[in-house]
Amino acid sequence: EAGVAQSPRYKIIEKRQSVAFWCNPISGHATLYWYQQILGQGPKLLIQFQNNGVVDDSQLPKDRFSAERLKGVDSTLKIQPAKLEDSAVYLCASRAAGGRETQYFGPGTRLLVL
Amino acid sequence: GQQVMQIPQYQHVQEGEDFTTYCNSSTTLSNIQWYKQRPGGHPVFLIQLVKSGEVKKQKRLTFQFGEAKKNSSLHITATQTTDVGTYFCAGPPSGYALNFGKGTSLLVTP
Numbered sequence: 001e002a003g004v005a006q007s008p009r010y011k012i013i014e015k016r017q018s019v020a021f022w023c024n025p026i027s028g029h030a031t032l033y034w035y036q037q038i039l040g041q042g043p044k045l046l047i048q049f050q051n052n053g054v055v056d057d058s059q060l061p062k063d064r065f066s067a068e069r070l071k072g073v074d075s076t077l078k079i080q081p082a083k084l085e086d087s088a089v090y091l092c093a094s095r096a097a098g099g100r101e102t103q104y105f106g107p108g109t110r111l112l113v114l
Numbered sequence: 115g116q117q118v119m120q121i122p123q124y125q126h127v128q129e130g131e132d133f134t135t136y137c138n139s140s141t142t143l144s145n146i147q148w149y150k151q152r153p154g155g156h157p158v159f160l161i162q163l164v165k166s167g168e169v170k171k172q173k174r175l176t177f178q179f180g181e182a183k184k185n186s187s188l189h190i191t192a193t194q195t196t197d198v199g200t201y202f203c204a205g206p207p208s209g210y211a212l213n214f215g216k217g218t219s220l221l222v223t224p
Contacts, residue, residue: 033211042118042202042214043157056211091156102147103212105156 002026004106006092012112018080021109025073025094031055033103034067034077035091043091049075082113116141118205120215127222133190135218137203144206146179146186151217152199160188160201193222 005024013019025032030051035043046065048056052072060067064083069075079086089110093103117140127133137146145164149157161170163179163186170177176189186203200219204212 040216042204042216043212044214045211048211102159102162104159108156 004092004094004104006090006106006109008109009107010110010112012114013082014114015084016081018078019082019111020079021077021090021092021111023075023077023092023106025075025092026096026104028096029094029104030072030097031095032069032075033093033095034075035093035105037089037091037108039088046077079111082111084113087111087113116205116213118203118213118215120203120218122218123216124219125221127193127220129195129222129224130192133193133197133220135188135201135203135220137186137188137215139184139205139213142183144183146183146203146205147212148177148186148188149202149204149214150199151202155199157202190220193220195222195224198222 004026007022011019032049034046036046037043046060047067049069052069065079067077089108091108092106095103119138121136125133145162147162148160150160151157161177163177166183167181168179174191178187188201190197198220200217202214202217204214206212
């Protein structure tokens, strides 16, 4: 079974620039999550999708972050404009509907904002 | 909102020594999950505990869920260098969205 795919793996941008991350979840997984992991901390949930609908985006800084999952499969997370404090690893995870609640994480995108 | 605290933040042991990390939630959890993240890697699911007082074992790892379902522990017997990484507990305050602790980073020296 293929895992969660993310791209790019690394990104370096300057503050005030925009950046987009892509995630392709495990096939058939209805639930998709985006997390932000700052160095030395645990992952923090940014947004949760169920198919193509948003379940929870309470911790998403909506003035600069946006995310979509138009066809209920892959998803993009965008930051515009980026700030220095956005430097982090952005992790995508997916979970199958029903059954175990295990989340499977992708390799993450490491973002450095200069 | 719900907070998940983990102690210790760091632990350095000699290979062969035991290791324990503790997780405490400010609210009752429906379940608790443990993940391991190797340096430079992503979190990998280890186990999920659901029942009050539940104990599960995976080879040298023993996981416990407290009676009040607000705390949990992970114990590793006779650590090996392959156990190096950060161990996170995570619990859903509602639904399935996980609230992660800050993790315990384990360093094992030969």
